[in-house]
Amino acid sequence: MKKISLISLVALSVISCFAEVNLEKQDFLIKRTLGVLKYGHYSKLNYNDELSKRTYDAYLEKLDFRKQFFTEEDLEKLKKYEYLLDDMMKSDNLNVPDFNKYRKSLSDEFEFYKLAVSLYTERIEQYKKFIDSYLNKPLKYFENDSLEYDLEKRPFVKNYSELELRWTKILKYQVEVRYLDLVEEKAGADSTGKTYRDADSSFVYLNASNLYPEIEKEAREKVKKNQDRWIKRLEKRDEEDYFYLFLDALVNSYDPHSSFMAPEDRDDFDMRMSGSLEGIGATLSEDGSYIKIVEIVPGSPSWKSKELNKDDLIIKVAQGSEEPVDITDMPLKDTVKLIRGPKGSEVRLTIKKPDGEIKVVSLIRDKIVLAETFAKSAIIENENLKERYGYIYLPKFYREFNPKSGERRTATADVEKALVDMEKEGIDGVILDLRNNGGGALMDAIGIAGLFFDEGPVVQVNDKIRPPEVLKDRDKRIVCDKPLVIIINEYSASASEILAAALQDNQRAVIIGSKHSFGKGTVQNLFDFDRRMGNKVKDLGRLGTLKFTIQKFYRINGESTQYKGVEPDIVFPSRYDKIEVGERKLKYSLPHDVIPGTSYSLNGIDKNTLDYLRKESKKRIDANVSFDDVKELGNFTAQRQEDSIVSLSLEEVIKERKDIRERNKKYKEDSKVKEYLDIVYTNRDRDKLTDEEKDELDDWKENLKKNIQIDEAVFILHDLKNIQ
DSSP: OOOOOHHHHHHHHTOSSSOOOOHHHHHHHHHHHHHHHHHHSTTOOOOOHHHHHHHHHHHHHHHOTTSSSOBHHHHHHHGGGTTTHHHHHHOSOOOOSOHHHHHHHSOGGGOHIIIIIHHHHHHHHHHHHHHHHHTTSOOOTTSOOEEEOOTTTOOOBSSHHHHHHHHHHHHHHHHHHHHHHHHHHOOSBOTTOOBSBOTTSOBOOOOTTOOOHHHHHHHHHHHHHHHHHHHHHHHTOOHHHHHHHHHHHHHHTTOTTOEEEOHHHHHTHHHHHTTOOTTTOEEEEEETTEEEEEEEOTTSHHHHHSOOOTTOEEEEEEETTSOOEEOTTOOHHHHHHHHOOOTTOEEEEEEEOTTSOEEEEEEEOOOOOGGGGSOEEEEEEETTTTEEEEEEEOSOBOEEEETTTTEEEEHHHHHHHHHHHHHHTTOSOEEEEOTTOOOBOHHHHHHHHHTSSSSEEEEEEEOSSSOOEEEEEOOOOOSOOSOEEEEEOTTOOTHHHHHHHHHHHTTSOEEEESSOOOOOOEEEEEEEHHHHHGGGGGGGOOOOEEEEEEEEEEOTTSBBOTTTOOOOSEEOOOTTTTSOOGGGGSTTOOOOOBOOOOOOOOOSOOHHHHHHHHHHHHHHHHHOHHHHHHHHHHHHHHHHHHOOEEEOOHHHHHHHHHHHHHHHHHHHHHTOOOOOEEEEEESSOGGGSOHHHHHHHHHHHHHHHTOHHHHHHHHHHHHHHHHO
């Protein structure tokens, strides 16, 4: 295989107009990044053809995630580089003394710049002209045509002629959706007297020969405005942007949690990792051309809305009633500026769910209510069982320091206090709810586990350099010895998986919930090139920061929580049962594997006990119509993901919109279950609460009463108590 310099290849790929670039800086960053990854990344991955292909695919995906610029003809030319990068990574010949001389020596077929970025920027210019011509007149809205809406399933077109046809489909669909949105925003009638709503307040969309012409024109204008903004963002990229894009693709190829942050991204890193963005309370990251929610902060507007989840993609942002801004390919820092705003103001986010559903979520910017991030507890009674069970909801594992009082508040201390208080009330068992708990302080996962058993191991941490380290709870006290059930779902991750796994392995708790947890079982570290290198490379300017995976978590039985997550002893129906979510959905995730387990004691919830609990639970779930509704929603969710080809006939687009709304309306009505439970005690003194806090506590209690998962958890505890 012919070898050429990696730095030369990258240099060629990032030049906008054959401008001179800082080859010394690029050479330094590539060499150092590869060196750190080679010895520091957990996988110790060899630079082979697989890595080359991953990097190649990741780079092209970052350039053309929506598959609307490159064609199969382009890819056939670019394909020559697919398995070449690993050979260049192995080569020590990374320096090019005379770049211009080297560039001239390359044949056209090996000019990565010309075949990738040059073609890419040329297509951007072509697309810009196409938009102007296509959107300046009414479109043919009622022709039978279709578009693959799932970008991962969408193929590249064969040639430029087919590319133009794809552009017409993409723009047409956007205009149709915008037209319907505008109709629904209107009231009264248009200038010709056509009303926007029927007598029953349903929307009137009109047919092929009877559109609202003013709204149709407005829809085209708004789509064009959004497309123009997107094109301007792409045109602002310079040679250094393309270089960092390539470097990030290279690092992404190791695993989805490893990345390279350009200097300006590092400036925002503290904000991104603090767990909140001012105003809405969500941690965001770039994901292809979109912005992905990676964490919802308990107590925040995002959390309170109950409409946003981890892995949702944000595709548009609107201020109050203003026109939404398409944020496709918008840098994270610019997206944050749109989302931030004064307390009390409205921001509307257009969200794409993992199953492909598009919905608009309205949020009122506000400060995060810290009390909502802390553990909550209650005592639950079931009128049929005549028993009392403690319930603890833990949204995250926290260690908060109060600078005014000098006190530290921890999840372990709060859970312990709740257990002690509830024990005084004579509880028969405990439900620990870890649903949507994305993790946090590992020390508190270990500490909380230790509240339920004598001292012993909780988790193993492995870096592949030293023998695995066993982290133990060394407190011999057992704060609670009552029967224990832990509820998890697909978004229980990291530290919550460690806690659930430890109590499952030593047979102390019955784990119930969705078919698996998230599967985030890795630890990342930062390598700040600017800080580490100091004055040695100050002439190169700011360099950036490498984030890479250094460790994996393992259960005390030896299994990793990575990828596989925690599988419950008793599975509840979930809307995500038939689609992939969590770590297993991410590209290049590190695999699940097994190391030797450590010694630990067992607490008696054996196979026979679990078999009995499963059998009894299945009878109740099968007879519960509310769980049937969840199963139906799961089927609907999977079907939507499967049927990702959308019709471009406006009549069909209208029909689909109405069908989805009818389905969601039916689900909401069907899911209004009776109040199964009675909440008789909470650990908050109501007299000391503000009116707002009282209202929030009342809402929380009302939701508990109607929660079918918690209701079934009570019955499982009842069965466990009786069999033990």
